[in-house]
Structure formats: structure tokens, C-alpha cells
Amino acid sequence: MIEAIELTKTYNGFSAVNRVSFEVAEGETLGLIGTSGCGKSTTLKMLNRLIEPTAGRVFIGGEDTRKSQPEKLRRSIGYAIQETGLFPHYTVAENVAVVPRLLKWPDKRIARRTEELLELVGLSPEEFTRRYPHELSGGQQQRVGLARALAADPPIVLLDEPFGALDRITRRQIQQEFKQLESLLRKTVVLVTHDIFEAVTLCDRICVMDRGIVQQIGTPKTLVFQPDNDFVRDFFQADRFQLELYVTQLQDVMPWVSAQESSSEAAKRYTEEEHLLTVLEDMEESSLKSSRVQIVDRQNQPILTTHCQDLLTAFYRFKESF
Structure with a gap:
């Protein structure tokens, strides 16, 4: 154009x-x-x-x-x-x-x-x-x-x-x-x-x-x-650190995340395109800080469930891939 x-x-x-x-x-x-x-x-x-x-x-x-x-x-x-x-x-x-x-x-x-x-x-x-x-x-x-x-x-x-x-x-x-x-x-x-x-x-x-x-x-x-x-x-x-978290989407770190077994523990849902910074800030501000996160696709179908701490660990592994 x-x-x-x-x-x-x-x-x-x-x-x-x-x-x-x-x-x-x-x-x-x-x-x-x-x-x-x-x-x-x-x-x-x-x-x-x-x-x-x-x-x-x-x-x-x-x-x-x-x-x-x-x-x-x-x-x-x-x-x-x-x-x-x-x-x-x-x-x-x-x-x-x-x-x-x-x-x-x-x-x-x-x-x-x-x-x-x-x-x-x-x-x-x-x-x-x-x-x-x-x-x-x-x-x-x-x-x-x-x-x-x-x-x-x-x-x-x-x-x-x-x-x-x-x-x-x-x-x-x-x-x-x-x-x-x-x-x-x-x-x-x-x-x-x-x-x-x-x-x-x-x-x-x-x-x-x-x-x-x-x-x-x-x-x-x-x-x-x-x-x-x-x-x-x-x-x-x-x-840099805040920008890194913002430009990283959940789908970017998924290859480094291990899915958790099903549990009665509450899990907050996010689409795979959500920014990692948004998820971490939500967890920080809520009582769900240490609970699980469920990643869903555009049709709201579950892809995997993991803990918030594991997402941050996966982020550092994702960074090492560059």
C-alpha cells in the first residue's frame, strides 16, 4: 500500500x-x-x-x-x-x-x-x-x-x-x-x-x-x-524485561511447558495468543497467584493446563532459543 x-x-x-x-x-x-x-x-x-x-x-x-x-x-x-x-x-x-x-x-x-x-x-x-x-x-x-x-x-x-x-x-x-x-x-x-x-x-x-x-x-x-x-x-x-514478557505470547512458550494432570484446583483461562505479561500481572493481582493456567485455542478448546510458575520457567527457556 x-x-x-x-x-x-x-x-x-x-x-x-x-x-x-x-x-x-x-x-x-x-x-x-x-x-x-x-x-x-x-x-x-x-x-x-x-x-x-x-x-x-x-x-x-x-x-x-x-x-x-x-x-x-x-x-x-x-x-x-x-x-x-x-x-x-x-x-x-x-x-x-x-x-x-x-x-x-x-x-x-x-x-x-x-x-x-x-x-x-x-x-x-x-x-x-x-x-x-x-x-x-x-x-x-x-x-x-x-x-x-x-x-x-x-x-x-x-x-x-x-x-x-x-x-x-x-x-x-x-x-x-x-x-x-x-x-x-x-x-x-x-x-x-x-x-x-x-x-x-x-x-x-x-x-x-x-x-x-x-x-x-x-x-x-x-x-x-x-x-x-x-x-x-x-x-x-x-x-527490556517487561517488553520481553509483553511480546511473548503463551503459544511461544508452550513447547517448553509440561501439561499438568487434571485437578479440581481452579484454572484461569487464556487464549494461546495472550501476552505472557498480562497473565503474570493477573496472577500477581489475584488470589490465583500460585494456581493453574489453562491455555485454550480460538474456539475456546483447552490445549494444556499448567502452573503460573512453570510459565515463567518456560519463558526463560524460550529466551535461550534466540
């Missing part, structure tokens, strides 16, 4: 982005992360020509973006930023409807789409359509910004630190809601973030950048367990 080929942006002889290349498949979410000033936001803005590349090309759906008028290109791509960019003198409904109105949608279609999106992002249309941005909390403004990015139902959505200004609790809540948004499940998304956990939570693959250069592109699991160089290894180091 998106192909960036040796994108370069130079300012007064300084390369903010240096020959960056990647592909994003249809329906995939790619994260751009890295140190401050590494060029991730500049790279994102070159995809919709908010910034024109000094060199390199971008293809969307096989078409060279240089052949499209910038305004027309941007109307076909959803875009949300940390500051929300809401128009202060527009109501919530008017802000969400900006792109559909530019595309000359009928009023009834715009109203229907606006209500649908506000409900989707957890804002009651009856309560919020007539409000103005200054009457909203930061989290509510972020939701409106996301709704506006999705308003014209674009196949591609670009997100530049969309939750970065929020407190940790609100950010985690919106991240979880973001993963469940039906309107995003089939879209191609490029997400810029400085939050490592946000990247591993929301992204199928992650592109790690430093000083305008791509250091490694891979799945969260690959980056955490198989870093290509010292920079990538050090970038994840501060939170």
Missing part, C-alpha cells in the same frame, strides 16, 4: 532524514520510533507531502505521490497529530466534518458519519457535537482528532504522536480502545511515537531510527529479542 524509497530531507546541508526506505502492507500498522530529532515525524510528513522530500520517492497504491496534487493527496489520507489541530471556533461536529465537506459529501451523509465516529471513539453525539474544543479535556480532544482523521474513511491513516500529550492512564485507555476500533482494523496505519510500549502494543512492525537513518525494521518480538546493533539493543534496554 505504501512504499518509501530512499527518502531524504536536507536542511542547509544537514540530513534530517537520510535514505529511508520501507514498505507498509495493506492493513498493516507500522510504527516509527527513535531518539528525539531522529527524523520520524519528518518521514511521516513526507508520505502525504506536508514536507517535500529533497530526494527519494513515495508510492501509494502503486502511484507516485509526485503526480498527485498535494491537497488532493492529503484529503485521501487520514492525519492526526499530538496537538489535535482542532479548529477552536468550530464545534466538534464541524471539526470532524472538515474533510467530508471538502469532498462535497451530502449533509445527511456527513451528519450520519459524524455521529457514527463520535460513538466509535467513545463520545456521545448528543453530548459532544455542539461543544467547542476548549470545552473538552485533552483526552476528549484526542478522540475528536482521531474521529476527524477517519471521517472520510481513508484507506491510509498517519498518526503523529496522537496520544503523546495525555497522562499515562488516559493514554493507556485510549491505546486499548484504539486497538478495538473497527474502522482501523482494515486500514493501513503509520504511527510516530516516542512511547516504546505504545509501539509494541499497536504496531505490527516497528522501524527504529537514529539521526535520520533506519537502524532496524521488524516485529516487536524481533526487535526485542534479536536487535541488529547496539543502538537498537540499548534503545530497548531500560524496559
Whole structure:
């Protein structure tokens, strides 16, 4: 869906982005992360020509973006930023409807789409359509910004630190809601973030950048367990153990887990795709800390039952396989 080929942006002889290349498949979410000033936001803005590349090309759906008028290109791509960019003198409904109105949608279609999106992002249309941005909390403004990015139902959505200004609790809540948004499940998304956990939570693959250069592109699991160089290894180091547990799914450790005999002892059920960190945190917070865990498939059929402690032992054996 998106192909960036040796994108370069130079300012007064300084390369903010240096020959960056990647592909994003249809329906995939790619994260751009890295140190401050590494060029991730500049790279994102070159995809919709908010910034024109000094060199390199971008293809969307096989078409060279240089052949499209910038305004027309941007109307076909959803875009949300940390500051929300809401128009202060527009109501919530008017802000969400900006792109559909530019595309000359009928009023009834715009109203229907606006209500649908506000409900989707957890804002009651009856309560919020007539409000103005200054009457909203930061989290509510972020939701409106996301709704506006999705308003014209674009196949591609670009997100530049969309939750970065929020407190940790609100950010985690919106991240979880973001993963469940039906309107995003089939879209191609490029997400810029400085939050490592946000990247591993929301992204199928992650592109790690430093000083305008791509250091490694891979799945969260690959980056955490198989870093290509010292920079990538050090970038994840501060939170490495928690990240390792998060990117490890129960199905990953199952080859190293011995099934337990049937017992009357309670066993909490988890699907084989559940993150190991979630299971261990659940056990830590509940009275089932030392009890058994039952792993089930997508049809909720039992695969095996084991003790929580055995899962952690299996995790260390899984790590040794890399």
C-alpha cells in the first residue's frame, strides 16, 4: 500500500532524514520510533507531502505521490497529530466534518458519519457535537482528532504522536480502545511515537531510527529479542524485561511447558495468543497467584493446563532459543 524509497530531507546541508526506505502492507500498522530529532515525524510528513522530500520517492497504491496534487493527496489520507489541530471556533461536529465537506459529501451523509465516529471513539453525539474544543479535556480532544482523521474513511491513516500529550492512564485507555476500533482494523496505519510500549502494543512492525537513518525494521518480538546493533539493543534496554514478557505470547512458550494432570484446583483461562505479561500481572493481582493456567485455542478448546510458575520457567527457556 505504501512504499518509501530512499527518502531524504536536507536542511542547509544537514540530513534530517537520510535514505529511508520501507514498505507498509495493506492493513498493516507500522510504527516509527527513535531518539528525539531522529527524523520520524519528518518521514511521516513526507508520505502525504506536508514536507517535500529533497530526494527519494513515495508510492501509494502503486502511484507516485509526485503526480498527485498535494491537497488532493492529503484529503485521501487520514492525519492526526499530538496537538489535535482542532479548529477552536468550530464545534466538534464541524471539526470532524472538515474533510467530508471538502469532498462535497451530502449533509445527511456527513451528519450520519459524524455521529457514527463520535460513538466509535467513545463520545456521545448528543453530548459532544455542539461543544467547542476548549470545552473538552485533552483526552476528549484526542478522540475528536482521531474521529476527524477517519471521517472520510481513508484507506491510509498517519498518526503523529496522537496520544503523546495525555497522562499515562488516559493514554493507556485510549491505546486499548484504539486497538478495538473497527474502522482501523482494515486500514493501513503509520504511527510516530516516542512511547516504546505504545509501539509494541499497536504496531505490527516497528522501524527504529537514529539521526535520520533506519537502524532496524521488524516485529516487536524481533526487535526485542534479536536487535541488529547496539543502538537498537540499548534503545530497548531500560524496559527490556517487561517488553520481553509483553511480546511473548503463551503459544511461544508452550513447547517448553509440561501439561499438568487434571485437578479440581481452579484454572484461569487464556487464549494461546495472550501476552505472557498480562497473565503474570493477573496472577500477581489475584488470589490465583500460585494456581493453574489453562491455555485454550480460538474456539475456546483447552490445549494444556499448567502452573503460573512453570510459565515463567518456560519463558526463560524460550529466551535461550534466540
